Amino acid sequence: MTKVPVELLPHLRRARDVADRHYAEPLDLDALARAAGVSKYHFLRCFAAEYGETPMQYVSRRRIERAADLLRATNLTVTEVAGLVGYASLGAFTRRFTELVGTSPSAYQRSGLTARIPGCYVFMLGLKSAIPAKRSGPPAS
Template structure:
């Protein structure tokens, strides 16, 4: 099997698809949707993404979901079942199996071994998962921060 050479002009399109996966990891994502974001056929996208990033698009999405789940289990008092749903899994069994494969311990065991202050789950649900990130960056690289007085953003 020969290695796929990724055309340099395709790299920004692959990054766009990877960004879609990063932003929407908790939503149902499939190969067709990610390939559309890259603007190429799904089979070409699959080969080029794997060559560029060392894993298939769905392996990438799975890894991102599990990374986010580990963050939530470490930093909040949410249950494993709640975290499972928040990161895009509909089956607790599938989630636990993937988590164990990638992290090395079950989600419950991982959560038990984490120490430190935890954000109450009600705040996570009330404010949304991304509210803990106080700043965001635009595509042009400008950083914006939400003000406390209103819902508008200030540069």
């Protein structure tokens, strides 16, 4: 296993932050390595050693997490959600979603019994402001 130099950790976090902020945009290894300021092969080895997954696995997981939020909270179609989180192919989105979540996106969406935000609001207000952020910690009383 690769030992990650301590001085590289802030650079890896910067690249991970870029992936978190721009998950819906086309991201590749070169762009993330540029954000970290190191060669793409060194970045790939160090990122995988530090976070336990490759940079592109991380981006894919973040996209699917966001898609799950959208499917649970909105009335958008699976195709619309796939496009919003950065997938150009519905088949690739469905395959990856099923791998990570254990059920298809449409079955996942049907299983939710919560009130949904109309898709027109999501498109009008943008993703970040329309979907409530996950809360951590104890619920407010």
